[in-house]
Amino acid sequence: MGTKEEHKKVKAILSNIEEELASRSRNLSSTLHKLHLWEKKLYHEVKAEEKLRVAHEKKLRKLKRLDERGAEATKVDTTRKLVRDMSTKIRIAIQVVDKISVTINKIRDEDLWPQLNALIQGLTRMWKAMLECHQTQSEAIREARGLGPIRASKKLGEEHLEATSLLGHELINWILGFSSWVSAQKGYVRELNKWLMKCLLYEPEETPDGIAPFSPGRIGAPPIFVICNQWSQALDRISEKEVIEAMRSFTTSVLQLWEQDRLETTAMGQGDAEKRVRNMDREEQRIHREIQALEKKMVLVAPGDGLSLSGNVVYQSDTSNDSLQGSLQRIFEAMERFTGESVRAYDDLLVRAEEETAPREVESDED
Known part of the structure; x- marks a missing residue:
């Protein structure tokens, strides 16, 4: 033929x-x-x-x-x-x-x-905007704490308990949502880098100090290999654990506040006491189920980090006004540090991307 x-x-x-x-x-x-x-x-x-x-x-x-x-x-x-x-x-x-x-x-x-280069540029802008936002939030909560504790009469009742319970549910969802979001970004880049590494024929380089660490740039790989490898390593170095622990602490305080108010309301015997107790018991069971579900999901989302909420979380924290404000402040400060690290990592990526593409553009022009 x-x-x-x-x-x-x-x-x-x-x-x-x-x-x-x-x-x-x-x-x-x-x-x-x-x-x-x-x-x-x-x-x-x-x-x-x-x-x-x-x-x-x-x-x-x-x-x-x-x-x-x-x-x-x-x-x-x-x-x-x-x-x-x-x-x-x-x-x-x-x-x-x-x-x-x-x-x-x-x-x-x-x-x-x-397209990946454009994504990195977009994520850089996103992290910078988030950093500005969390810096503003941190400053606002610091100023609010400086004004001293807010005195207010607390009216216990079903509406108050329902509002506190709803806040607790939303905070649990917030923890999971944030963890899943960060984990998805890391997983996306990690899997992309794994696929790219399989495309390289690489033989470990022996040096007097032992085997040299692998670097796509050292073997002259195209920019996408160099940047994705640095991207994956950078994201793996940035830990969201401090943020999640701060969220967990604040959630713990809010859920204990709900528990204390529930017990006080029950003791006061307002309205149909027996029915009220049954409803509150059901709500407590629902909260515990949500916490247990969160524990299981957190193991999948952030394995090995020990970021779980205890099943008796509602009994474990101080719920003073100052404690709640302090817990909230720690969330924003942890967020500020986390986003700051992310901004620096993405800025470094952009610089490296320019360094990798510039020589190739010159070679292309000469050809």
Whole structure:
């Protein structure tokens, strides 16, 4: 079979996936989907080529045995034709694999990298805006504490208890939402970096001090490898534990406040005491179920950090006005430190991205 005919077969094999992808919009999500489809195609083509090679080896051994035994010419010719056909199919399969690999590299460097760079720039702006917000919140709560404790008469009743309970529920959801949000960002970058690292042929470098730490930049990898590796390492170094512990402490105080008010209201015997007690007991059980559910989710979201709420959390904290204000202040201060670290990490990423792309742009202009 001629090279021209083989080229047509290669093009026909790739045409279906190219048609499917042509209609998709060009954004980060669609680019990742394209890469996923091309990688699946590459995997299947490599497996098919491996099977062809095994079958080809078997036919070659059979042809050799037929020649050695002086078998009938028709059998030898038939087997030889099968070997030639398989050789052609293997050549086509190799061309398909090569073309898919080139396509994946092109999408990665020409589509994925600019989109990830834009994402990093957007996240940098987001973290800077969040830092300004948390700095303002920290300053506001410090000024409020400086005014001294607020004296107010507390009216116990169902509305008061319901409001405190609702706040407790929202705080539990806040902890989980924040943890999931941060974990999702870290997981996204970590998995992206893992995939990229699999694309590099790397041999550990021996130095007088031992094996050198792996660095995509040291082996001349494209910018996307360098930046994603630094990105993943930077996010892994930033811990959200202090923020979550501060949230947990404040939530503990609010839930204990609800428990104290519940006991006082029950003792006062307002209204239908028996019905009130039953309702409050149900509410307490609901709160404990939510806390237990949060514990399980936190293990999945932040494994190994020990960021759980105790099942008897509502009995564990001081609930003075000063304690509540102090707990709230610690949340905003922890948030301020967390977002500050994030801003610095993303600023460093932007600087590194400029350093990585500038030399390549110069080389491109010279070409």
